Structures are given as structure tokens and as C-alpha cells.
Amino acid sequence: MAMIEFQDVQKYYGDFHALKDINLKIEAGETVVLIGPSGSGKSTLIRTVNGLETIQEGKLIVNGQDLADRKTDINRIRKNVGMVFQHFNLYANKTVLENIMLAPRIVLHRPEDENKQVAMQLLDQVGLQSQANKLPAQLSGGQQQRIAIARSLAMKPKCLLFDEPTSALDPEMIDDVLNVMKEIATDSDMTMLVVTHEMGFAREVANRVVFMDDGRILEDDTSEKFFDGEPTNERARQFLGKIITH
Amino acid sequence: MISIFQNYGGELLYGLGQTLLCSIIALFFALIIGSGFAILEVVPNKFFRIIARIYIEVFRNIPLLVITMFFYVVIPMYIVEISGFVSGTIGLTLYSSAFIAETVRSGIQSVDPGQMEGARSTGLSFWQSMRYIVLPQAFRYVIPPLGNQFINLVKNSSVLAFVAGFDLMYQGNVIASDSLQSMSTYLCVGVLYLILTLPLSYYMRYLEKRLA
Incomplete structure (x- = not known):
């Protein structure tokens, strides 16, 4: 069964048609990279998957539940679908360790000892165990983003969404974050949907590349076909040409 | 002024006590x-937002x-007999609560919306996100303006x-x-109000420094 499935999804902001006829199926364990020019709807699309944006028409099935159905408990879906944001969104009033431990404690009722152990292990995985007791504001952007990834992982989700996770970072810090993401993609059976402009990452770890423009999906290829063959869509070719020569 | 304190000390002290009592009750509620x-006012449900808006306005x-x-x-005419102190305290509570609500x-709303989104994305409900993430940060922002409201409340208790x-x-x-x-009396009253409001003012300033 697909982890995420869009069926004829339409999304409007008032009169603005933000997502048009979206059909997309992402299988469990797949890593899919979503690219496109700004304003193309990729962030909107990824935010619908965990209900941060609602859809107006169509079906959106995530982990077996239809998000358009009003009876669906969004918090239950979010337990299994983590999200990493462009601006990290770490809790400014909590230490690094508390950022990671809060949701497992409140939502999953994970025992305190185990919770701390899992959190420290995750901090180790992202290389920041020594920062456990600092506040987010005391860390660099790259460090904050790795903490944010650890925070998502602490819920042991089946699926992780990344919304331009490296766009707000200094160039030097991008690799640290991408490496953590690559590890997750290769070492676990996590389903990953990633909005990014990092084409190296897309080529290396993505199973598929989806190209969007003007609210529509114009291209949905395996990453080999997308990068080594040529995208069939003219707009996608143009975009790829620009982004790679830069 | 001294003679006022000497002759009417008991009455003034009693008044000070009533003002303090009224202020504490009204401030709490x-x-x-x-x-x-x-x-x-910030819940997703529109109905509740409208109710809150009406109350506040x-x-x-x-x-x-x-x-x-x-x-x-x-109220005493139709419902239940209440004293001047009680009606004044209720009036002060409702009036001040509208200003505190706005504050x-x-x-x-000055807490970055990303804080709420971050919390919601990990599976916390709206209320849990409010309680653990948004409100603790919001209260830090509102301590200075809230201090103003508290001082206004004490002064408004003169109603x-x-x-x-x-x-x-x-x-x-x-x-x-x-x-x-008249002059000496109201000077005394003014001084006694200062005794209530100045420490409050300094305490809020201290809190502001400590939490900043």
C-alpha cells in the first residue's frame, strides 16, 4: 500500500488555485525529491501531507487514512509523519534535549528513562550530543536543523517530510544536514518526501524526482531518467539546465 | 497630612485594605x-473567536x-442582593479582563507561527502546543504591558x-x-495608592529583567 497517495487533489487559497489536479503516489520506503521554481506549489503540497494545509477537493491518503475526511484524527497521522521545516521551528523556550523529548512524552507517553535514552542516541546520530542542554538560539543554523531532524525521528515516524531543509543555511553547514538525511534514506526504511534545490542530494539518494510548476506536477521520473536522460517536459528541462549550471 | 493620618488612620487603613482586597480578587480573576x-481569540474554531471578540469589545x-x-x-433589582464591594469588584474584573485579553x-500572536507548526507537526494537539510551547513564550512578551494593566486595575478600583x-x-x-x-486628605490617599502601585511596578520590572 502506498504511504502517500494524492488523487485529483485541488487546493485553493481563496481564488488562487495553488494545487491543480495533483496525482502522486509514494510507496513506503521511497525517497522522493520535489523540485520546481518558487511559487510552484511544492511547499504547499508537502504541507498538505501532514495537514498543515487543507485540501478542497480530491483524496489524500496518508498511511491508510484520508486527510480530506473530517473524521480523520490529524494528530494520529502526525504521530507517523514527521516534518522538518526550512526555519527549523525548534521550541525557543526549551533546551535541545527537551525539544526532542517533549512529543514522545506527551503524545506517546514514552517512559522518561527510555525517552531520554532515545533522545541522547538520536543526538549522537546527528553528532550533537554535547549540545543537549543548550537552547536552540545558542546553536548554528546547521546544528538547529539537525536537532529538528532528531526531534522528528524521536517519534519513530514512518514518513518524514522535508520542506527546503537547507535553504536557510550557510553553504558550509548544508553538507552536515544533507549527510544526516542521506543516512536516514539509506540506513532505514523511512519514506521521505523532500522539497529541495540540492540536486546532488536528489541524484544520489532519491528514487524519484517530481517536478512542479504553477501548481501542477509536470514530470515524475526515476532520478536516473531525470538527470541522465532528459526530462520530457520543456519547462522541467529549462529549470534543470539553470539549476545545474549555477 | 500628619493630622489626617493621626485622626483618620483607622479609616484610611481600612480603605487601603478594601482596595487591596478588591484589586487582588479582580487581578486574579x-x-x-x-x-x-x-x-x-486565536483558536481555529470561528464560533469561539466571535464569542471572544464580542466579549472583549x-x-x-x-x-x-x-x-x-x-x-x-x-442585578440586585432582579436577581440577587449584592454589596457595593462585590458589584465593584465584578465590574472591575470584567472590565480589566477585556484589556488583559487583548494584551x-x-x-x-507575536510568537512565531512556526513554533505552533513545529509542535503540531510532532503530533501535539492545538491545546498541548498552546500550553507547552506558545503560551510560555507569549507570557514572556506580555509581562511589560501586563504590568501596565495591573497598575491600571489597582487605580481603577477607585470605582x-x-x-x-x-x-x-x-x-x-x-x-x-x-x-x-480636602487637599491634605487627597494627598494622603494619593500616597497610599502609591504604596500599592509602586512595589507592583518594581516587581513587574524585576520579572521582566529576570525572564528576558
Whole structure:
């Protein structure tokens, strides 16, 4: 069964048609990279998957539940679908360790000892165990983003969404974050949907590349076909040409 | 001034006590009610937002004296006998709660929306996100303006004087007409109000520094 499935999804902001006829199926364990020019709807699309944006028409099935159905408990879906944001969104009033431990404690009722152990292990995985007791504001952007990834992982989700996770970072810090993401993609059976402009990452770890423009999906290829063959869509070719020569 | 204190010390002290009591009760409930309506103003449910909006606009835009008179005159006429002190305290509570609600709401809205999204994305409910993430940050922002509201509240408690609430202002009026020393009397009353409000003012400043 697909982890995420869009069926004829339409999304409007008032009169603005933000997502048009979206059909997309992402299988469990797949890593899919979503690219496109700004304003193309990729962030909107990824935010619908965990209900941060609602859809107006169509079906959106995530982990077996239809998000358009009003009876669906969004918090239950979010337990299994983590999200990493462009601006990290770490809790400014909590230490690094508390950022990671809060949701497992409140939502999953994970025992305190185990919770701390899992959190420290995750901090180790992202290389920041020594920062456990600092506040987010005391860390660099790259460090904050790795903490944010650890925070998502602490819920042991089946699926992780990344919304331009490296766009707000200094160039030097991008690799640290991408490496953590690559590890997750290769070492676990996590389903990953990633909005990014990092084409190296897309080529290396993505199973598929989806190209969007003007609210529509114009291209949905395996990453080999997308990068080594040529995208069939003219707009996608143009975009790829620009982004790679830069 | 000294003679006023000597001759009417008991009355002034009693008035000070009533003012303090009224202020503490009103502050306690206004903070709870105000915070409650502030949260209702930002919930996703539109119905609750409208209810909160109506409450706040009504009590913010009617003079405190009118609200208090309503409780002093109308409620005893139709519902239950209440004293001037009680009606004044209720009026002050409702009036101040509307201002506190606006203050707290602006605090909530000055917290980066990303904080709420981050919390929601990990599976916390709206209320859990509010309680653990948004409100603690919002209260830090609103301590200075909230301090202003608290000081206003203490001063506004002088509305009790109009409804025989036996507060500091009421005693001042009584003493002034009894002693015929208006200036000295009201100077004493002013000093006594300062004794209440200055420490409050300094305490809020201390809190602000400590939490910043």
C-alpha cells in the first residue's frame, strides 16, 4: 500500500488555485525529491501531507487514512509523519534535549528513562550530543536543523517530510544536514518526501524526482531518467539546465 | 497630612485594605478570564473567536463605571442582593479582563507561527502546543504591558467609591467632607495608592529583567 497517495487533489487559497489536479503516489520506503521554481506549489503540497494545509477537493491518503475526511484524527497521522521545516521551528523556550523529548512524552507517553535514552542516541546520530542542554538560539543554523531532524525521528515516524531543509543555511553547514538525511534514506526504511534545490542530494539518494510548476506536477521520473536522460517536459528541462549550471 | 493620618488612620487603613482586597480578587480573576478569552481569540474554531471578540469589545468599550453601576443597580433589582464591594469588584474584573485579553492575545500572536507548526507537526494537539510551547513564550512578551494593566486595575478600583465599596477613595471622600481638609486628605490617599502601585511596578520590572 502506498504511504502517500494524492488523487485529483485541488487546493485553493481563496481564488488562487495553488494545487491543480495533483496525482502522486509514494510507496513506503521511497525517497522522493520535489523540485520546481518558487511559487510552484511544492511547499504547499508537502504541507498538505501532514495537514498543515487543507485540501478542497480530491483524496489524500496518508498511511491508510484520508486527510480530506473530517473524521480523520490529524494528530494520529502526525504521530507517523514527521516534518522538518526550512526555519527549523525548534521550541525557543526549551533546551535541545527537551525539544526532542517533549512529543514522545506527551503524545506517546514514552517512559522518561527510555525517552531520554532515545533522545541522547538520536543526538549522537546527528553528532550533537554535547549540545543537549543548550537552547536552540545558542546553536548554528546547521546544528538547529539537525536537532529538528532528531526531534522528528524521536517519534519513530514512518514518513518524514522535508520542506527546503537547507535553504536557510550557510553553504558550509548544508553538507552536515544533507549527510544526516542521506543516512536516514539509506540506513532505514523511512519514506521521505523532500522539497529541495540540492540536486546532488536528489541524484544520489532519491528514487524519484517530481517536478512542479504553477501548481501542477509536470514530470515524475526515476532520478536516473531525470538527470541522465532528459526530462520530457520543456519547462522541467529549462529549470534543470539553470539549476545545474549555477 | 500628619493630622489626617493621626485622626483618620483607622479609616484610611481600612480603605487601603478594601482596595487591596478588591484589586487582588479582580487581578486574579481578570487574569484567568482574560487569558481564557485571549486563547479563544486565536483558536481555529470561528464560533469561539466571535464569542471572544464580542466579549472583549463589549467590556473594553463601556466605561468601567457603567459596568459597575449595572451590577450595583440592576442585578440586585432582579436577581440577587449584592454589596457595593462585590458589584465593584465584578465590574472591575470584567472590565480589566477585556484589556488583559487583548494584551495576552497580542503576546500569543507575536510568537512565531512556526513554533505552533513545529509542535503540531510532532503530533501535539492545538491545546498541548498552546500550553507547552506558545503560551510560555507569549507570557514572556506580555509581562511589560501586563504590568501596565495591573497598575491600571489597582487605580481603577477607585470605582468602588461610587458604589459604597468602602475602599481608599471612598474613605478619602468621607474624610475630606468630615475634616474639611480636602487637599491634605487627597494627598494622603494619593500616597497610599502609591504604596500599592509602586512595589507592583518594581516587581513587574524585576520579572521582566529576570525572564528576558
